[in-house]
Amino acid sequence: xxxxxxxxxxxxxxLAMFWFTVGLFILALLVMALWPSSRDLDLDAFLETMPEAxxxxxxxxxxxxxxxxxxxxxxYLGSQLTTWLPILAAYFGMWAGGGTIARAYGRHTLDxxxxxxxxxxxxxxxxxxxxxxxxxxxxxGSMVGLLLGVAAWAGDTPIAARDIVLVHVQLLxxxxxxxxxxxxxxxxxxxxxxxxGVSALIVVAMYVFYLVAEVVEPLExxxxxxxxxxxxxxxxxxxxxxxxxxxVVLAATAVVATGLAVVLFRRRDIVT
Amino acid sequence: xxxxxxxxxxxxxxxxxxxxxxxxxxxTVERGEIFGFLGPNGAGKTTTARLLLGxxxxxxxxxxxxxxxxxxxxxxxxxxxxxxxxxxxxxxxTRVAAYLRAFARMGGVPVHRTDELIERLDLDxxxxxxxxxxxxxxxxxxxxxxxxxxxxxxxxxxxxxLDPLVQQEFGRILAEYRDExxxxxxxxxxxxxxxxxxxxxxxLREGRLVAVERxxxxxESRVRRFHARFAGPTPTDDDLAGxxxxxxxxxxxxxxxxxxxxxxxxxxxxxxxxxxxxxEPSLEDAxxxxxxxxxxx
Numbered sequence: 081x082x083x084x085x086x087x088x089x090x091x092x093x094x095l096a097m098f099w100f101t102v103g104l105f106i107l108a109l110l111v112m113a114l115w116p117s118s119r120d121l122d123l124d125a126f127l128e129t130m131p132e133a134x135x136x137x138x139x140x141x142x143x144x145x146x147x148x149x150x151x152x153x154x155x156y157l158g159s160q161l162t163t164w165l166p167i168l169a170a171y172f173g174m175w176a177g178g179g180t181i182a183r184a185y186g187r188h189t190l191d192x193x194x195x196x197x198x199x200x201x202x203x204x205x206x207x208x209x210x211x212x213x214x215x216x217x218x219x220x221g222s223m224v225g226l227l228l229g230v231a232a233w234a235g236d237t238p239i240a241a242r243d244i245v246l247v248h249v250q251l252l253x254x255x256x257x258x259x260x261x262x263x264x265x266x267x268x269x270x271x272x273x274x275x276x277g278v279s280a281l282i283v284v285a286m287y288v289f290y291l292v293a294e295v296v297e298p299l300e301x302x303x304x305x306x307x308x309x310x311x312x313x314x315x316x317x318x319x320x321x322x323x324x325x326x327x328v329v330l331a332a333t334a335v336v337a338t339g340l341a342v343v344l345f346r347r348r349d350i351v352t
Numbered sequence: 353x354x355x356x357x358x359x360x361x362x363x364x365x366x367x368x369x370x371x372x373x374x375x376x377x378x379x380t381v382e383r384g385e386i387f388g389f390l391g392p393n394g395a396g397k398t399t400t401a402r403l404l405l406g407x408x409x410x411x412x413x414x415x416x417x418x419x420x421x422x423x424x425x426x427x428x429x430x431x432x433x434x435x436x437x438x439x440x441x442x443x444x445x446t447r448v449a450a451y452l453r454a455f456a457r458m459g460g461v462p463v464h465r466t467d468e469l470i471e472r473l474d475l476d477x478x479x480x481x482x483x484x485x486x487x488x489x490x491x492x493x494x495x496x497x498x499x500x501x502x503x504x505x506x507x508x509x510x511x512x513x514l515d516p517l518v519q520q521e522f523g524r525i526l527a528e529y530r531d532e533x534x535x536x537x538x539x540x541x542x543x544x545x546x547x548x549x550x551x552x553x554x555x556l557r558e559g560r561l562v563a564v565e566r567x568x569x570x571x572e573s574r575v576r577r578f579h580a581r582f583a584g585p586t587p588t589d590d591d592l593a594g595x596x597x598x599x600x601x602x603x604x605x606x607x608x609x610x611x612x613x614x615x616x617x618x619x620x621x622x623x624x625x626x627x628x629x630x631x632e633p634s635l636e637d638a639x640x641x642x643x644x645x646x647x648x649x
Binding site: 187193198349 | 368402405406407408409426430433434437443444455458459460461496
């Protein structure tokens with residue numbers, strides 16, 4: 081029964097997942113396709129004119145390390161990846177994680193699904209497993225796009241395929257953490273509009289916390305409650321070292337939020 | 353399957369804050385019966401169904417399905433039940449056949465009679481659900497619920513939107529299920545529907561079960577109000593023996609008949625009737641009159 085619920089969930093998301101995957105693949109390719117025409121721009125001078133918070137937002141954490149300051153390619157790649165990848169991952173997480181419950185509730189299908197002989201725990205974990213599978217497929221689309229793009233257009237400044245893969249592992253964990261947080265919101269609110277609204281508010285708040293923490297030293301602690309702090313593609317590309325601590329924090333967030341969602345959902349009255 | 357009754361609730365209650373949706377519901381539904389759960393909208397019918405399925409936790413009391421506590425052992429209890437919710441529970445972009453197949457697989461219980469139900473309810477399974485009329489959507493929900501080969505069916509307002517011919521066929525299908533020893537718990541707010549489909553009915557009012565009675569007993573004691581207008585002479589009170597005349601105004605008579613109307617119809621046939629209407633009593637009236645009669649005797 082669980083496998084049928086998993087397949088059923090994936091089947092119902094297949095179109096959205098397909099277009100998400102194709103979209104990220106094309107976007108990754110485009111980023112690299114535009115690099116040859118962008119390499120002559122004096123990006124470094126442009127970045128120097130920006131306030132620190134804007135540079136943090138534009139380039140991501142680690143933007144001020146020497147390796148990155150000396151590489152126009154890494155600055156370019158960082159600006160692109162930091163700008164759109166985590167935002168898209170957070171959007172996917174909100175949509176898919178909150179949708180595990182809220183979509184079914186909004187369509188009045190949650191009653192029929194939970195009236196089957198399945199526990200709430202198994203139901204939610206199966207739905208979140210479908211989200212994880214879908215996220216892996218979508219992230220793979222971006223990864224393949226970037227690998228092909230780097231091979232085709234990076235020229236004499238290639239980056240290692242291993243680093244591209246590991247950056248996407250980080251991205252996957254980031255998306256799963258966002259999805260699990262949104263699932264918690266869904267178990268509390270049920271209704272889709274409110275679920276997506278509150279989830280979006282949380283993502284925006286985390287992004288603001290991240291920016292504030294980067295530039296206001298007394299508020300640095302705010303950064304620790306933001307998922308964006310733990311997304312570090314530039315450091316991966318610059319040093320080749322996987323950010324294990326950050327990855328563990330993202331994974332732990334996903335696990336803890338999933339556990340909390342299960343506990344809350346187990347006791348939740350399904351009222352329409 | 354155990355010998356325990358399909359549904360037993362004991363002082364089952366549900367409150368939302370200060371609002372009591374269901375109060376001390378104690379009810380036993382027997383094997384092989386079609387039980388009608390009657391009540392106006394908001395009386396607590398859907399809340400009861402949700403409590404029976406473990407979709408809600410009771411504030412107090414308990415509910416058992418074939419002896420299994422629905423809250424302590426939810427999945428085990430639900431293995432014996434198929435549920436048709438009152439609200440649309442359909443995937444709009446899915447074709448009917450795929451939808452039925454998906455739920456057959458996910459249900460975790462064996463399925464039966466799917467093709468037969470589709471044929472008897474005249475359902476086109478090749479169409480997408482979003483293209484279906486209200487009645488056809490209801491047919492999909494019914495087939496989905498009845499294709500499960502289980503001993504108990506919970507049907508919430510199942511005939512909503514069905515045309516009369518399909519309602520008749522649906523009634524025949526339910527009777528066949530009952531004759532096979534299956535139990536049907538059917539909630540509705542339409543008295544005539546319960547009369548036609550059910551063996552026994554319970555009346556729910558403001559979250560309280562106020563009466564449980566066999567349908568044939570209720571029908572025998574049911575009061576109908578006739579309004580007849582005549583072109584010529586009008587029947588005397590003696591002609592209408594057995595009926596209670598309420599008013600006579602300018603060739604029009606209003607009278608009430610308890611139980612069978614056969615004798616009154618034969619009397620009216622002897623006169624020139626230009627207009628005739630029959631009021632069906634409200635659900636509560638029917639029950640309250642019945643209990644008033646019981647109290648008077």
